[in-house]
Amino acid sequence: MAKVVRSVVQEVQEVQEKTESSPGKGSNGSQQESKVNNQAEVKTNKDRRNSSFNGDIISLLFAIDDINKNPDLLPNITVGYQVYDSCMEPSLAIGNILQILSGPGEMVPNYSCGDYGKVVAFIGDRSLVTTLPxxxxxxSxxxxxxxxxxxxxxxxxRTLYPYHFSTGLNDDVQHIVIAELVxxxxxxxxxxxxxxxxxxxxxxKNLRNEIIKHGACVDFIGTLTEDTNTNIRTLTRIQKSTAEVVVLCGGLFSTESLISLVETMIKDKTLVVPQTWLRLYSNMLFNGSLLFFIENNVCYKKSENNSYALVVKADLLYKDLYCYLYRCLTLDKEKDDLFQQVxxxxxxNCSSLEIPVFSxxxxxxxxxxxxxxxxxEHLMLSSSGKSHQKDIHKYIHRKQTLKSECSPKCPPGYRKVTRERAPPxxxxxxxxxxxxxxxxxxMENCLKCHIYEWPNIEKIMCIEKQIExxxxxxxxxxLVFIVLSMVSILLVTVIIxxxxxxxxxxxxxxxxxxxSFILLFSIKLSFLSVFLFLGRPSDITCMLRQTSFGISFSIAISSVLAKTIMVCIAFKASKPNSPWRKWLGVxxxxxxVIICSFIQFLISAIWLIISPPFMELNILSEPGKIIIxxxxxxxxxxxxxxxxxxxxxxxxxxxxxxxxxxxDSFNEAKYITFSMLLFCSVWITMxxxxxxxxxxxxVAVEIFAIISSSCGLLFCIFLPKCYIIIFKPKWNTKQYLLGNNK
Incomplete structure (x- = not known):
């Protein structure tokens, strides 16, 4: 038959000696931590101090009751428990462990004087300060x-702590989650x-590295110590920081005064609170801050069951906790006197006060x-062969805690590289x-993408290359080239x-x-040829773009050359009996113009016949792009x-x-000189x-050369004439041109 379970609270030694202990055949030693230090704290900070402690005890009672009620789990065995309070003191925690192993009475290391079920395992603690020792x-x-x-x-x-397991979320995992949240x-x-x-x-430092990996920046890392002045300086710096989010990490701040200082000085900041801070019930968690926690679905569903609440209330351990937490008298006067003395x-008298179990x-x-x-334990007892209580750790699922590998797995986007003189x-x-x-x-080797595809940033999939x-x-x-060309074409039209x-x-x-008209029309054709360079290239546009601008420019320069030669001939012919007169005329x-332009036309025709330009896809010039x-x-x-x-x-x-x-009457040569100088400079630098x-x-470089050189011809040769025609009409007379302007 299953024995009645009796709880032991090791808050102080006197309470332990006055409380009976009668655990079942299987016993869990459970270490709980509480922040009860003095009477003043009991009166002023009850909710903050006791909420996690009482919640942990209730959760343990939930679990024990579920285990003992399950007929398929540990049949014919009643699981019992002992609860000890470590008070966040490593020495007290180790003393409690020795007391559990030795049994009631005087603590004797390496000896067990208990007359009840064997201790199979220990559950605890909440804090690393006590869990580690x-x-x-x-x-051992x-x-x-x-x-x-x-x-x-x-x-x-697992080498140093082969028997330790944890149900909490690993700090490294929490840091990744927080970084992803940020x-x-x-x-x-x-x-x-x-x-x-x-x-x-x-x-x-680990959290900062994770946040940086996820693309965010850390203003600074503030640390809080036992020195109040240093802490005030740190929190003042946080107040002045332009960062509106403060991420907490590490263990819980050790003192109530330090927690109060934090919540007072940075109350206007948004806090991101990790799971290790779940025991903190503070005002700073209610200003829009974010708290990480694992769902308690099972426990919350249990709390809705009134019959189960009666089971918890009937537990002797909970009765003692109830008496301690709310300073309530019990029916045991001797126990009341002892508690009040301690x-x-x-x-x-709390008989008129209804305090829910699940508050x-x-x-x-x-x-x-x-x-x-x-x-x-059930798996261990169900396995074939003999087993010992100390073998129970072999049957705990180690999905998250146990790792035994030489190298971490290479994630997608990476490949394995064998080390020299190392196993595979x-x-x-x-x-x-x-x-x-x-x-x-x-993966041993990476996969090469198709010639028209390119890896994404993570290098885990191939995507289509960007077409350019x-x-x-x-x-x-x-758009810039279109505007420049259209404005230039409009200007040429106005000049014409x-x-x-x-x-x-x-x-x-x-x-x-x-x-002049031939030159203006050839310049206009040069501006129009720009549109052959824009848009998606094709075989037709590729053949036309180079030949069209080449021929139009040849006509323009031939016209300029003809104008220059005519200036020289006109000057020579102005002398009496000059033989150059016969060369005057059109x-x-x-x-x-015809001869010089025809030569360029012939060159272009031979080019198109022998090896014409064509459209191609350039996949090698720029990574991740297909250049048409x-x-x-x-x-x-x-x-x-x-x-x-x-x-x-x-x-x-x-x-x-x-x-x-x-x-002066033939001074157009000066403007032609400047226009040709500009033309040659543009194409030499191009x-x-x-x-x-x-x-x-x-392509943009070539378009720029076409537009700038054409504008050079237009501005240097024709704008001065337009200025005289529009704004200085008195200069547009034969007398002025012949120099009789005085």
Whole structure:
């Protein structure tokens, strides 16, 4: 038959001696921590101090009752328990462990004087301060320990702590979750606040690294110590920080005064509170701060069952806790006198006060620890062969705590790189090379993407490469060129209109109006050829773009050359009996324009016949991009076209330069000199820029050269004439042009 379970509260030694103990056949030693230190704290900070302690006890009672009521779990065995309070003191915690192992009465290490069921495991503690020495101590005796609050990664070392397990969320995992939360909420500027101990320093650095990995920045790491002045300076710095979010990490601040200082000085900041701070019930958690916790669904569902509440209320341990927590008198006068003597305060009649059992938050981690321990013991007893209570740790599921591997798994986006003189399971992880992905864990080799695809940022999947060209849709560079070309075309049209309107004036006649019209139309064609360079290239546009601008520029420069030669002939013919008179007229100018333009036309025709330009997809120039561009077909032909234009421009420049000193009535040579100088400068600088750029920017360089050189011709040759025609009409007379303007 199952024995009646009697609880033992080790708050002080006197209480333990007055309380009977009658655990069942199986007993759990459970360490609980409480922050009860003196009478003043009992009166002023009851809720903050006792909520977690009472909630942990209730959760343990939940679990024990569930285990003992389950007929399929540990049949014919009643699980009992003993509860001891560590008071966050390592020495007291170790003393409690020895007391549990020795039995009631005098503590005798290595001897067990108990007459009740064997101790199979220990559950506790909440704090790392006490959990760590308990784990070190129990590893010598081979007893299993399950902590429900200590989450420091150091306890995951199975070599040092083979018998320790935890139901809490690992601190490293919490840091990743917090960093993801910061990223999800769009926070990019936070402050980290931690206790000034070794754990706080270690966790704050780890948390900072995780936050930085997720794209956010940490203003600074503030640490709180036992020095009040230092703490005030730290919290004042947080107040002045532009960061509105403060992330807490490390262990819980040790004193009530320090917690009050924090909640007073940074109450206007939003706090992100980790799971290790669940025991803190403070005003600073109610200002929009975020608290991480694990759902207590099981415990909350139990709390809705009134019949179960009666079971908890009937437990002798809870009755003692009820008496202690709320300073209530019991039916046992001897116990009331003892409690009032120990705590130094008066107890009251609470018969008219209805305090619910579940007013404190249950701790699901305690529930998991107890039930998990019961299942492990059940597996051990169900296995074949002999087993010992100290073997129970072998049957606990180690899904999160146990890891035994030489190297961490290489995540997607990485590949394994074998180390020299190392076994195959020991390897490093290397990022996949450019153009490669890995979409599985621990891949030996990365997969190369298709030529028209490229890895995403994580290098776990191939996506289509970005297509690049000077598109009419959404490309600001294309929009700029369109505006410049249209404005220039409009300006040319206006100038043509002016010249047509004033075609019979002396200024227009003196500058060979027919050549001027040819030059204006060729410049207009040059501006129009810009649109062949914009948009998605095709074979037709690729063939037309280079030949069209080459021929139009050749006509323009040929016209300039003809105008310059005519200036020289006109000056020579102005002398009496000059043989140059027979060369005056339009025939010589047309001949020059036709011959010079025809040569360029012939070069372009041969180019299109032998090796015409064509559209191609360039997948090698820029990683992750497919550049739709025109292949010139024959690079030699392309540079012959440019060289011929350069030759015409050079000849025009030389002739115009030599004719610059002619009389004022023939001073157009000065403007031609400047225009040819600008033209040559643009195309000479264009060639190295053209060769050093890639993709759409290479095309943009050529478009810029076309527009700027065409504007140079237009502005230098025609704007001065338009200025005289519109704003200085008195200069547009024969007398003025012949120099009789005085």
């Amino acid at each position: 308990i784990a070190q101590f129990l590893s 005796y081979g007893y299993t320990q399950i902590s429900y609050g200590a989450t420091d990664p150091v306890l995951n070392d 990223e999800r909420l769009g926070w990019t500027w936070v402050v980290i606040l931690a206790p000034g101990d070794d754990r706080g320093e270690r966790e704050s 705590y130094g305060t008066d107890f009251y 404190q938050t249950p701790n699901y981690q305690v529930y998991r620890a107890a039930t998990g321990l019961a299942h492990a 399971c020991c390897y490093d992880c290397a990022r996949c090379s450019e153009g490669e992905i890995s979409n599985l864990t621990d 060209f000077l598109s009419y849709e959404g490309d600001s560079l294309t 209109g002016i010249f047509i309107s004033f075609r019979d004036t002396p200024l227009v006649k003196a500058n060979n109006r027919n050549l 025939k010589i100018t047309y001949f020059i 561009q025109c292949n010139e077909g024959s690079v030699i032909a392309f540079y012959i076209v440019l060289s011929y234009m350069g030759l015409l421009a050079s000849v025009s420049f030389i002739v115009a330069f030599l004719a610059r000193t002619l009389p 060639i190295p820029a053209y060769l050093s750029t890639k993709g759409k920017y290479m």
